[in-house]
Amino acid sequence: MTQFDYDLFVIGGGSGGVRAARIAAGEHGAKVAMAEEFRMGGTCVIRGCVPKKLMVFAAGHGAALDEAALYGWQVEKGRFDWAAFRHRLDAELNRLESIYTRNAETAGVTIYHQRAEVSGAHSVRLADGREVTARHILIATGGTPFVPEPYRGLGAMTSNEIFLMDRLPGSMLVLGGGFIACEMAQVMQGLGVQVTQMYRGKQVLRGFDQDVQEHVAAALVQQGIHLEVNTDLTALERLRDGRFRASCTQGRVREFDAVLFATGRVPNVAGLGLEAAGVQLAENGAVKVDAYSQTNIPSIFAVGDVTDRIQLTPVAIREGHAFADTVFGGTPTAVDHADVPSAVFTRPEAGTVGMTEEEARARGPVEIYMASFRPMQTSFIGAETKALFKLVVCAVTRRVLGCHIVAPGAGELIQIAAVAIKMGATKEDFDRTIAVHPTMSEELVLLRKPVR
Template sequence: MASYDYDLFVIGAGSGGVRASRVAAAHGAKVAVAEEYRVGGTCVIRGCVPKKLLIYGAHFAEDLADARRFGWNVPDCDFDWKVLIKNVLDEVDRINGAYTDTLNNNGVEIIQERATITGPHGIRLASGREVTAKTILVAVGATPSVPKCPGHEHGITSNEAFHLESIPKRILIAGAGYIANEFAGIFHQFGAHVTLINRTDVILRGYDEQIRDRLLQISMMKGIEFRFHADFQGIEKLKDGSLKVSMSGHEPIVVDCVMFATGRDPNTADLGLETAGVELDAKGAIVVDDDNRSTCASIYAVGDVTNRIQLTPIAIREGQAFADTMFGNKPTRVDYENVPSAVFSHPPIAGVGLTEGQAKAKFGSAKVYTSDFRPMKNVLAGRNERSLYKMVCDSETDKILGLHMIGPDVPEILQAAAIAVKAGLTKAAFDQTVALHPTMAEELVLLR
């Protein structure tokens, strides 16, 4: 039998790679993981964790203003970006250390180098060292996509947003997905004038149309500017350091910062996958089967590099399923039905299951129940923002096909409610549940 240096060699120590490494090692495998930057990956180092901390910080802008309506004599407050970003990055350091300790405590060898594939069982490290493994797992994630327009080098991506020296007075954000809308809310609350441009007139494609239209309406009321049907034509750096952005269908705009939030590309470039016959799709993602196996029998992939569902909890579940199947004698597959997701915009949105449009396209009809209301806090604070909750049900059985929400704390509310959708419950189960009053969540059991 062939002898290898490792039972499992993982390339990439993000959410999926860390989980797969730790669990495989706990099952008794000899495991190494190579990471060229820091343990934790996009989510922990430059993604959802630090971004959520910025979102918490941004919410204080409205909370401090609202506090006056609740009797608090809040003075006009200054905001110090440098204090916030230092504390956020300190927390990133702490989590990076915790992830590293977890791997070390489980006997995983951490190799702080870039690794590339040289064949079905071969890996070359940046130092020139070559090792072999019976099984290779690719968990290198994805990287921000940057338009190839003249002057694109003057823009930043979400990676660099956490390292800005100050909040720009004027920022243009390209894109209309969750990253674009989340950072639009963050920078707006911190005092920047935000302009969001998009090639189409649709934001947050894939979310319920009524919910995303409500977010667009609220964002515009707050003062965020939208330019639709706008393609980048170029970015010119002016003498004073500002940036002049040219786009199709609109007049040029001068801003202090341009941020690209136009999607993420699987991080497969120059990884050596072709040496092992690993097939990539048109977007550069690794093609895998239901067990995360690529077209090379000894190479697997999990997480964003497969471009199935780009969510941290999905990468974690895929890493767990891979390790349990390969090394734990517990064959497991991830169920991709009814995966909840959220956009931490201002206000946030959350959804699970079929949208109203998807349900009608699939079944021909659907029963839709809604609650369009003004949260109590907003009433006393004098805010006109309204929340919207939607329940999409099968017309014949009343089985819940989807839940979609916009309003304060809806991601927290949806996490529990998503269990009902996953379990295949009907609206009657909600109707029979006594309301928790007074809460926003009670609207879910009072839908008519």
């Protein structure tokens, strides 16, 4: 039998890779090594979910102060101290990185803090020139922000750099209409930055339910963001003073202190040696895998965003765990990618699980139950932003096929709704459930008549 240095070598120290390594080593007794060229924790911990959510919290406190004053509190609102926040943020990310590292090492994983590339079906070359062998190789390098070719090298930010700003800009152009663009536009606006968001599509949050798209877009505008859809960048110039001059398809030419490209993410496969090793890639660079995360090369697997299945951290973690159980635990496990809940941390948040109305209608007759209203907490002080609760129901089986919420705390609410939908709950199951009053979420069990 061929002797290898390791049973498993993982390239990428993010959520999916770390979970796979920990389970393979800690629970199944495999000899495991991992390489991470940047910081342990990957996109989610270091430059994604965690710092993003902390910035969402920070921005939300400004709005909360405004609301408190309207509720009768005597509030003196000052300027947001980015330097103080950045100091605490850096400390928190350092803490989390050390936890990721410690947990992997405790499970018995050897960590190489350097870049690694695939050099063969069973071999990996490290940045220091060493070559190690492994019975199995797992690619877990995640995704990377996409910046259109004409605008690279100008010093504009992506979601990787926005957490590293030395100071807040006075004005910012956010390019894109996905969840990262919408979240960051509202965060920056909430911290006192004048924000223009430009998106070439007809509405933000492409792929989400249309009613969700419209509600989030309305909230962006109501909160002071200059939202420009059906508009694309035609030229971007870095000025001598460090600011940017941007031209668009509407003929406008404007200057901004900072520019953020949130124009999508692509699989992080550049220079990994996958093609030379014979690994098949999709047109966008994603690693092609089967239901068990195996590539066309039997010894090489891939999980997480690098496969471009569903770009969510919990999905990558589930895939990494399933991989370890399949290959080292003797329990073939395929991840179920249906009815995966997700949230957009705008203000208010958007939560969604299951089919959109458009997807469900393409499969058969449906009934739509929906309520849009001003929540008690904000209507009391005259705020115009509305909440949305929507159920997409199969007219034949009565199963709830999708749930879509735009409301404060929607990310928390959708997790509970996802359990019911995953279990196959019907509209009548929702109807039989007694409401919790007075809450926003009681609308989910009080939607009696379909709106269409």
